Amino acid sequence: MEHADEVYDVIVVGAGIEGSSTAYNLAKFGKRTLLLEQFPLPHSRGSSHGQSRITRKAYGSRDFYTQMMAEAFAMTDELQKECGEQLFINCGCLVIGPRTADFLSKTKSCLKRYGIPHDQFDIYEQRKRFPALSFRDDFEFVLDKSGGLLRSDKILQAFQRQFVRYGGVLCDGEPMIDLYPGTIVSVKTTKGLHRARSVVLTLGPWAAKFLPRLGLNVPLQPLKITVCYWKEKHGGNFNIENFPTFTMNGAAGKHHIYGLPACEYPGLVKICLHHGPNIDPDNRDGVENDWVLDAMKLIIATHFPSLEKEPSIVETCIYTNTPDEDFVLDVHPTWKNIVIGAGFSGHGFKLAPVVGKVLGELATGQKPSYDLSHFKINRFFKTKL
Ligand SMILES: Cc1cc2nc3c(=O)[nH]c(=O)nc-3n(C[C@H](O)[C@H](O)[C@H](O)COP(=O)(O)OP(=O)(O)OC[C@H]3O[C@@H](n4cnc5c(N)ncnc54)[C@H](O)[C@@H]3O)c2cc1C
Numbered sequence: 305m306e307h308a309d310e311v312y313d314v315i316v317v318g319a320g321i322e323g324s325s326t327a328y329n330l331a332k333f334g335k336r337t338l339l340l341e342q343f344p345l346p347h348s349r350g351s352s353h354g355q356s357r358i359t360r361k362a363y364g365s366r367d368f369y370t371q372m373m374a375e376a377f378a379m380t381d382e383l384q385k386e387c388g389e390q391l392f393i394n395c396g397c398l399v400i401g402p403r404t405a406d407f408l409s410k411t412k413s414c415l416k417r418y419g420i421p422h423d424q425f426d427i428y429e430q431r432k433r434f435p436a437l438s439f440r441d442d443f444e445f446v447l448d449k450s451g452g453l454l455r456s457d458k459i460l461q462a463f464q465r466q467f468v469r470y471g472g473v474l475c476d477g478e479p480m481i482d483l484y485p486g487t488i489v490s491v492k493t494t495k496g497l498h499r500a501r502s503v504v505l506t507l508g509p510w511a512a513k514f515l516p517r518l519g520l521n522v523p524l525q526p527l528k529i530t531v532c533y534w535k536e537k538h539g540g541n542f543n544i545e546n547f548p549t550f551t552m553n554g555a556a557g558k559h560h561i562y563g564l565p566a567c568e569y570p571g572l573v574k575i576c577l578h579h580g581p582n583i584d585p586d587n588r589d590g591v592e593n594d595w596v597l598d599a600m601k602l603i604i605a606t607h608f609p610s611l612e613k614e615p616s617i618v619e620t621c622i623y624t625n626t627p628d629e630d631f632v633l634d635v636h637p638t639w640k641n642i643v644i645g646a647g648f649s650g651h652g653f654k655l656a657p658v659v660g661k662v663l664g665e666l667a668t669g670q671k672p673s674y675d676l677s678h679f680k681i682n683r684f685f686k687t688k689l
Pocket residue numbers: 317318319320321322323340341342343349350351352353356357358359478479480481506507508509510511529531576621622623645646648649650651652653654655
């Protein structure tokens with residue numbers, strides 16, 4: 305086995321959005337950092353591929369995310385300036401649901417509490433503003449004007465490119481196959497051995513398979529998410545200039561869905577179910593998935609009558625859910641120089657700039673900028689580790 309002489313400050317394993325942001329933050333602040341990725345980049349096997357994600361400032365009753373979002377917006381803006389490319393389109397984020405729904409009242413109260421600009425309106429106003437949508441009379445709408453669309457593939461590339469510009473070393477096509485804890489941590493890959501003072505594991509869905517090898521049976525469940533693009537019958541109603549991103553609870557079949565305006569592919573609107581079958585990430589497409597498409601077709605026929613009944617394009621992505629859908633941002637209970645970022649539960653992209661900052665802080669022994677008590681590994685266990 306090859307032994308590299310260099311001892312890095314930090315090795316980050318996993319170059320999805322969370323690992324790439326962590327590596328960027330570390331290199332930017334002068335830490336000698338290696339970023340390892342198992343697949344040749346770019347790839348579409350994990351959770352961070354694709355051209356668009358939703359962002360918004362209000363996070364319902366989970367104030368700890370709302371507080372982080374303020375800095376996430378500022379950091380995305382900074383990255384935008386560094387790379388000279390537009391990474392965020394401020395088209396708004398519309399929250400849709402039955403008037404009595406808990407999540408709707410929590411969103412409204414969060415927007416008010418934090419003074420985030422928003423509009424609240426009923427079905428009659430919706431029919432004027434967004435005539436291509438169809439809802440029952442008891443539905444209500446809240447537009448978070450600060451929200452919009454993140455150009456996710458460009459953000460991922462920007463983090464990786466800037467990381468290398470700041471002196472970071474990026475090795476793709478090099479899976480970690482083992483990890484040896486210690487004052488100096490050794491990471492064994494298919495190509496050799498790398499050493500560092502600390503390691504950050506941002507393995508996405510593969511965390512569920514690797515963490516038990518470090519004695520951590522964190523309840524992480526990878527889900528297959530079916531990404532559907534629906535063609536407009538007449539065009540023009542869902543352009544990014546006149547239509548926001550949206551999330552909706554209580555869609556036909558009582559599902560939670562979300563959508564983004566026609567932006568990635570001309571005339572195609574991205575609308576997806578916020579759920580899917582459990583999977584092993586190494587056998588992502590080997591599951592029965594028809595019920596997801598059936599549920600989506602019913603939702604489109606009921607609420608989006610101006611879209612074709614069948615999706616034109618279907619792609620796949622993976623969520624890694626925790627039982628409470630909050631992230632894991634913590635150090636290993638025994639080896640404090642092994643840091644874990646996992647379980648981003650289908651909402652981790654918008655927070656990635658801040659996640660990268662705090663994982664970097666944990667890896668370099670600094671006090672985290674945020675209270676991380678909601679993100680502890682211990683919360684899953686009655687007997688504390
Ligand atoms: C369809 C879809 C829509 C979404 N929409 C939104 C949204 O609108 N807003 C939002 O905020 N979030 C959204 N999310 C969630 C967000 O995209 C994820 O939370 C985020 O991408 C998670 O990133 P990650 O870095 O943890 O995982 P990943 O992107 O999977 O990265 C993990 C990386 O680790 C690598 N790896 C694993 N094991 C090893 C190893 N042994 N050696 C080396 N490398 C390894 C993997 O190959 C992978 O590249 C969405 C997710 C999906 C799937």
